[in-house]
Amino acid sequence: MSQFNIAWLPGDGVGVEVMEAAKICLDALKFDAAYTHGDIGWEFWCKEGEAFPQRTVDLLKQSHAAMFGAITSKPVKDAEAELVPELRGKGLVYRSPIVRMRQMFDLYTCLRPCKAYPGNPLNYQDGIDMVVFRENTEDLYAGVEFSPVPDDVKAVLKAHSKPFGHFADLPGDAFAITCKVNTKKGCERIIRAAFEYAKRFGYPKVTVIHKANVVRATEGMFLETGKRIAKEYPGIAMDDANVDAITMWMLKNPKNYGVMVATNLFGDIISDLAAQMVGGLGFGCSGNIGEKLAVFEPSHGSAPKYAGQYKVNPIATILAAKMMLDWLGETEKGTRLEKAVAAVIAEGKVRTYDMGGSATTLDMGEAIARKL
C-alpha cells in the first residue's frame, strides 16, 4: 500500500495539461502515493448541475492531500444557459468549486510563495522572495449577500448604522449588499500561520496588509490582531501597510517584503501582483491548507483559449506539488523538486512560450524530471 492517498483533480482546460507535467515530476521522485482521479469542473456543472460533485467531496475526505488543476468559471447568468436542458430553470447557482472546497474543508491558509528564481527572464527584479498568507474562508468570500435587499434587512441595518440611513430609503432593488464577514478566530489563525512560517524559515518580519483606516470594523480587527499576535513572536518584526499603498511599495522596493498576510480578497489581489513580479501565471502556486487536508494548485485558471495546445507553463503546478510534498513531511523530495525547477530555469534551455521559448508543457515537466 502506498503511503499517501492523493486526490487528483485536473479540472478543466489547461488544468489537465499542467497536472500531467506535475505527475511526470512526482513519478520521477518516486513519491509513494496512490492517486485517485476526482471529477470536478465545468463539464459536471453542465451535465449534473454540480461542478464539485459529492463523490469528489467524499474522495477528499479520504485523501491526505489533493492536487488541483484549474476550473473554468463563468458569470452566474451565463452558467445557467450551459446546463443540460433538464436542469435549467431549477434555480441552480454556479459557485466556484475551489472557493467551496476552501470553506467546506476549512482550508483556512492560502499560502502563496512568490520567488524570483535566478535566470527567469520574467522576473521583475532579482532576489524577490515574497510569501503571501491569505485568509481563505471568510471575508467578502463568505457568500453573505443581498440583492435585492429585503425590507427587514434594511430596517435592522438602519437601526444600528447611521451611515446606512442614506441607503435605507432606496427601494430594495436599487442596491445590493455584500457583507465582508471576518471572525477573530479567522484573523488570529492566519496571522499566526504567517508568524509561524516566518519563524520556521527565518524571515525577519511579517507585513500585515489591511485597510484599517477606512474599513474599520473588520480590517481594524485584522490589524489589531496582527499587533497582538506579533507580541508572541519577539524575534520577528511586524509592520503593516494599507492594501492600496502596498501595491506601490511592492513595486518600489520588493526586497523589503517577505512574509505578508492579508484577509481573503486583499490576499487574492496582492498574491496575483506578487506572482506577476516573479514571472506571472506560469509561476504562481498556491496551497490551501487546513488542519487535516490541504489542496495544492497553480493560481492560474483553465485558460480556455490555450486548452488542448500543451503550451502553458507547468512550473506553477510543479511548485504546487513541491508545496504538497513539504506539507506531507516529504521535505527532502520537496527540496529536490524545487532545486530541479530552479536548475531548469537557471539553465534557460527549456522555456515555455511565456518565457520566450517554445517548449511544451510536457517538455518542461520532463526537463525538470531529468534534473531529479
Next chain:
Amino acid sequence: MSQFNIAWLPGDGVGVEVMEAAKICLDALKFDAAYTHGDIGWEFWCKEGEAFPQRTVDLLKQSHAAMFGAITSKPVKDAEAELVPELRGKGLVYRSPIVRMRQMFDLYTCLRPCKAYPGNPLNYQDGIDMVVFRENTEDLYAGVEFSPVPDDVKAVLKAHSKPFGHFADLPGDAFAITCKVNTKKGCERIIRAAFEYAKRFGYPKVTVIHKANVVRATEGMFLETGKRIAKEYPGIAMDDANVDAITMWMLKNPKNYGVMVATNLFGDIISDLAAQMVGGLGFGCSGNIGEKLAVFEPSHGSAPKYAGQYKVNPIATILAAKMMLDWLGETEKGTRLEKAVAAVIAEGKVRTYDMGGSATTLDMGEAIARKL
C-alpha cells in the same frame, strides 16, 4: 472680482509644501481666482475634535472648486489619545476628512490619470496612459459596519442568507461585519463617466474591473451595469477583468489599458498600482468630482517623516491643479500647465529626490512655472 472661488486646503505635513508649489504655477498662469484658506487636518482633530470643521464645509459650499493637500490619518484608537484632554472620553471618532468630503458633497467620480511622461526615470514603461475612474461615495467606504454584531442583525442576516448560518452562532463580539453597499445609480454614473471620458478623449475602450465571480451581488451588478452602459457607446469597446487578475495584466501589458473603471476600494488599489507605474507618489493626482463641486488632490498622504523639509515632489499636486483648470473649463491653461510639467520632466534638469535629483519642492514648482 475674480472669476473663480477656490477653497485652498493644504492640510497636514507635506500637504502644505506641495500646495505652495502648485500655487506658484497657478499664479504664473494668471489663473483668475480668489483663494480662501480652509482649516482641515490633524491639528483640528486634536484641538477641536473635528478634522473637517463645519466652517470648512461651509467654505466648500461657496467655492467653485477646491485644492486639497494631504491629511494625516491615524487608527481610531491612537486618534483618541491625541485629543486635548477636555475632549477625551466623549466617544469622538476620527473619520477621514477626504472620505467624508467625497460623500457629503457627492463627489462620486474619483478620476486618476496615470501617464508616463517621457523622460521620467521612474516610469515602469514608456507610453503608459491609464485613467482610473473610481466610484467615490459608496462600497466598503459606506461606513456601514458592525463590531460587535448585534443580535437582531445576526438574526435577520441568518434568516435571509444561508452562508451566514455559519457565523450566526458565534457571540457578537467574535466577529465583525463591514457591509459593501453599492447602488445601481452609483454603478451607473461612474461607468457612464468613464465612457464619456473615453468618448471625449478618444480612448478606444473602457475596462471594467470587478470581482463578479465571487462578490456576486455587488460586483456582479457593477459588471452587468458596465455591459448595459457599454451598449450606449457603440464606438467604444468594453472589456472586463477581475481585480486580482488586472494587477497582473497591468504589469504585463500596461499599454493595453486606457480608461479603467472600478468600485471604490478596488479603484483605490488599482489607482495606486497605476500611479506607481508612472512614477509613484510624486505623480499620482486625483480629482474628486461631483455635479457642483470638485476637489483636486495629490493621492499621496501627508508623509510626516518628510514634513518641513520641502523635499517631496509637487508634480502630483501640480497635475491636480491642471485637472482643476480643465474641470473649470480653463482648458487652455490646463493644457499649458501639463505641457510645462512634461517639459521639465523631459529636460531632466530639475528633479526631486524621488526622481534621483536634489531639487526642492519649490524648485520644482518654479521650474514648471518658468516654462509657462
